[in-house]
Amino acid sequence: MPHLSSGQDHPQPSSGGTNRPHQVISSLFTSNPKLAQPHAKPLPKATSKPSNAPLDSSTFxxxxxxxxxxAHLESKMNILKPTSIQRAVLPALLTPSFPSDSESTTQALRDVFIQSQTGSGKTLSFLLxxxxxxxPLSSLSWIDRSVGTLAIIIAPTRELAKQISDVLETLLKMRLRSSESNPNDDDNDGDQGQDTVSTTPRMTRWLVSGLLTGGSTRTHEKARLRKGLPILVSTPGRLLDHLQxxxxxxxxKCRWLVLDEADRLMELGFEETITGILRALEGRRGLAVQAVKEGKSTEVVGMGGWNWEERRRTILCSATIREDVRKLAGVALVDPLVIKATESDSPTLANPSASSDLVPGTSTEKFTPxxxxxxxxxxxxxxxxxxxLLALLRSLISQAQSQSQLRAGRGCKVIVFLSCxxxxxxxxxxxxxxxxxxDAEGDDAGAQSKGEVGEEGEGDPKEEEEVGEKVEVKSPLLPDTSxxxxxxxxxxxxxxxSLRAFSSVPSSKPSKSNPKVTPTSACSILLCTSxxxxxxxxxxVRAVIQYDLPTEGGATEYVHRVGRTARVGKGGEAWSFVGPSEEGWVPWVEGRMRGEAGGMGNAPAEKADGEGKEIKIEGVDVEKVLREGFGGKGKEYxxxxxxxxxxxERWVLKGKENAELARKAFTSHMRAYATHxxxxxHIFHIRHLHLGHLAKSFALRDAPSNFSGNHNNKGKKLPSGTKSKSHLSQSKSQFSSKVKAGLRTRKKVRDDSDDSGDPEAERRMKAAVRSQGRLLKKGGVMMSSGTDEFQIAGGSALEKLVNGR
Structure with a gap:
């Protein structure tokens, strides 16, 4: 092997006098250009994360x-770890800064269908x-509020829209520069400090949120929209009104569209409104793109301009995947990802093109609390x-007052759901x-008028005049409770x-330095509808009481109601009031939550996801509730x-207004009960109710006259297998309609005749009434009304018979 030399190129002599072929060897270290010497600098530790390392899904x-x-979540909102649904959703929605290939870009920009339990943190999963x-747009000099609305979040109710808006405003208050940008300043808040070399670009605070709900003046909303609202939270009707x-x-340039609580949106009849919003957004985008292509727009085109090729992403959130929700998903979403999170903290990601989650009629709904x-x-x-109800409220409040949560200033909150x-x-x-x-305490018994109504200055002047309307009342039967x-x-x-006051933390007592402070009660009760x-x-929220069971939505509405407590891993109680004729509701709703097709609890009980528990609602004796609420020895309760x-009852009898309020509540409750x-x-039917007993629950001593009479006997059921019940109802309905027609005929005869006492007309009327009376039967036997036929011929008596009085 030839010897390698570092000298000049020359032939190498051979040993032994033998001449070998001439070889030229080039030096590696000669004739090289001079290079600048690098400054001695230690390498930084952990400059980047390994590209193939698994993600730590336990942290944000x-x-x-x-x-x-x-940093903002940890320091200002005290949120340290993501929930199960957030661990599933964030990787799918967070757009990578430098996607490795076109496939990852397409994956990152797909629409998403989010399904999870109530109280699991869905709001942050799409806001973040x-x-x-x-x-990143905050670092661009040409971006400000005039860019328009880039994200729209649609909520079904005003309260939910306001809540999302409040969370959004809290997030947008974050620092725009991290403390690491100025390592020499330990107290750097991101907005102060000397001009130092920083690797993070300066950002402008242009991200502003807006709220559009019915109740504010359109003029004020139009002024804010004209100025620019990059992120908008709205109810469907108000949004479509402004789009039109x-x-x-x-x-x-809208980049995001979120449909929150999609199942509730469909229940409230917003299907056509949502369709109109989708068409309006597409139309506005098409006009903007056309204006840019034709040069009629003032938008920046080319390098550094807006990326019109990027499509809008749509997120649909729903706790259930019902038929109407699948229909909405088919209209609003394009090639969506279906993301679920189970109780076992193991999120799942499914592609509906390969699964049946969004295919109508192919999945069995299982929705659990x-x-x-x-x-x-x-x-x-x-x-x-x-x-x-009063005894249960007193018991819950008493238990809370004996525990440490009141001493810690946390308070006790209870939600009571009623039907109307x-x-x-x-x-x-x-x-x-x-x-x-x-005697009743009167209207001023502990009642307080809240002066903060309309304090944000965005309400309708007519509504701001109602500042004096009461928001909070107190009862001597529920001490220290608002x-x-x-x-x-x-x-x-x-x-x-009302929501702001109910959600507030109990305040301290008035002090000498601040005597104007009004102490907030340690406990709060919210009476509400669905x-x-x-x-x-x-x-x-310590407990949720369903004083009236849901009239619509079935097990889904039940789970949504009880989901106001036990949120984000915390404990809670859910109480349901069941009537004697409604005991079948318990196994029925248990079966629905287990996902049984029949929903009657006949199939073997399944285990709840990840917990190994049966979905069971525990029964409590009403005597125990009364005894714990009112106390005493033996039967003293x-x-x-x-x-x-x-x-x-004395309060109801005190004045006509109170009595009318009680009768109106009773009547509305009956109407709501009939909408099951x-x-x-088979569980909820008006004929199963004893209306006289039900009237006592509205502090009435008798049922209102329009519900008295025959309906009061509905609490007595006929033997099973008796067919006369449906026949009797049908006959009575036919009798009422035909007799009312007879009344109109009698009136017409009187109007057309010169002599209102025409004996021939009276005779024909009596014969018609007697013939119709044969249709009225009871138990298959002719029934006598006990009214003389000549009394029936009289208009007033006949009307009383028709009305059941």
Whole structure:
């Protein structure tokens, strides 16, 4: 092997006198250009993460969230770890800064269908990706609020829209520069400090959120839209109204569209509204793109301009995948990813093109409440409903006051669901006005007027005049407790004030330095309809009471209601009041939550996901509830409950307004009860109710006249297999309609005849009434009405018979 030399090129002599071929060897270290010597600098530690290392899904940083957002969540919002649904959604929605190939880019820009339990943190799962996507635009000098609306979030109710808006505003208050940008300044807040060399670009605070809901003036909303709202939260009707009538509403560059609580959107009949919104967004975008191509737009085109090739991403959130939700997903989503999170903290990601999740009629719905939730039911006789509700409230408040949560300033909050708005108003005024001692406390019994209604300055002037309307009442029967109400018929400002006051943490007592501070009660009760069952994140809710079971939505609505407590891993209680004729509801709803097709609880019980528990609702004796609520020895609680009932009845009898309010609440409750769907009629039917006993639960001593008479006997069931019940109902309906026609005929005869006492006309009328009376039977036997036929011929007596009086 030839010897390698570092000298000049020359032939190497051979040993042994033998001449070998001439070889030229080039030196590696000669004739090289001079290079600048690098400065001696130690290598930084952990400059980057391994590209093939698995993600740490237990932290927000490991999921790829921006350090600015992570620091804000930890320091300002005290959120340290992501929930199960957030671990599943964030990797799919967070757009990578430098995708490795076109396939990853397409994967990152797909639409998403999010399904998870209530109270699992869905709001942050779509707000965080939206902010992270728009945050880099803050470093562009030509980006400001005039760019228009880039993200739209649609919520079904005003309360949920306001709640999302509040969370969004909190997130947008984050620092725009991390503390690592100035290592020499330990107290750097991101906005102060000397001009130092920083690797992070300066960002402008242009991201502003807006809220569009019915109740605010359109003029004020149009002014804000004209100025620019990059992120917008709105209800469907208000959004479509501005898309159709506000020309300055710039949505041509919209990058995100979120449909939150899609199942509730469909229940409230927003299908056509959502379709109109989708068409309007596509139309506005098409016009903007056409204007840019034709050079009629002032937008920046070319390098550094807006990327018009990037499509809008749509996110649909729903707790259930029902038929109507699948239909909406087919219209709004393009090639979506279906993301679910189970109780076992193992999120799943499915592609609907390879699964049947979004194919109509191919999946069995299984919708369960949180596993840590304690579910209980009480079978309550109808006449004891009102006192049993008060006893349960007193018991829950007493338990909370004996525990450490009140001493820690956390308070005790209870939500009571009722069937209709009139019932909410009645119970709210009843608890606030009735008292012990023989007389009602009056309208000023502990009632407070909230002056903060409309304090944001964005309400309608007409509604701001209602500042004096009461938001909070107190009852001597529920000491140290504030009572609020919430339903869809209240003015928007009153609704928001009630939610704000109910959600507030108990305040301290007035001090000498600040005597104007009004102490907030340690416990709060919210009387509401199903308007508060979806999406609302009300903190520190100890228990949910379903005083009236859901009239629509079945097991799904039940789970949504009880989901207001036991949120994000915390505990809670759910109580349901069940009537004697409604005991079949318990196995029915248990079967539905287990995913059984029949929903009647006949199939073997399945285990809840990840917990190994049966979905079971525990029964509690009503006597135990009354005894714990009213106390006493032996049967003393019965006497105390009677005194409370008499106090409520005295309040109703105190004035005509109170009595009318009670009768109106009773009537509205009956109408709501009759709206149960056909597959629940075997459990909820008006003929199973004893209306006289039910009237006692509205502090009425008798049922209203329009529900008295024949209906009062409906509590007595006929033997099973008797066919006369349906025949009797049909015959009575035919009899009423035909007799009413006879009344109109009699009136016409009198009007057409000169002599109103024509004996021939009277004879024909009597014969017609007698012939129709043969249709009225009871138990297959002709029934006598006990009324003389000549009395029937009289108009007033006949009308009484028709009306059942």
């Amino acid at each position: 940083s490991g999921l790829g969230l921006s350090p600015l957002l992570v 990706p939206i902010i992270q996507d728009l945050l 009538h506000t020309s300055s509403f710039n949505v041509g 949180p596993s840590q939730l304690s579910q209980k039911f009480v079978v309550v006789p109808l006449k004891l409903r009102l006192v049993a 708005t009139d019932s909410v108003d009645f119970h709210w005024k009843l608890f606030g006005g009735a008292g012990m001692g023989g 009572i609020f109400r919430l339903h869809g018929s209240l003015p928007l400002q009153i609704r928001l004030a 308007v508060a069952s979806r999406g609302l994140d009300l903190p520190l 019965e006497e105390r409950a009677t005194e409370v009932q008499l106090a409520f 769907p056909s597959d629940e009629k």
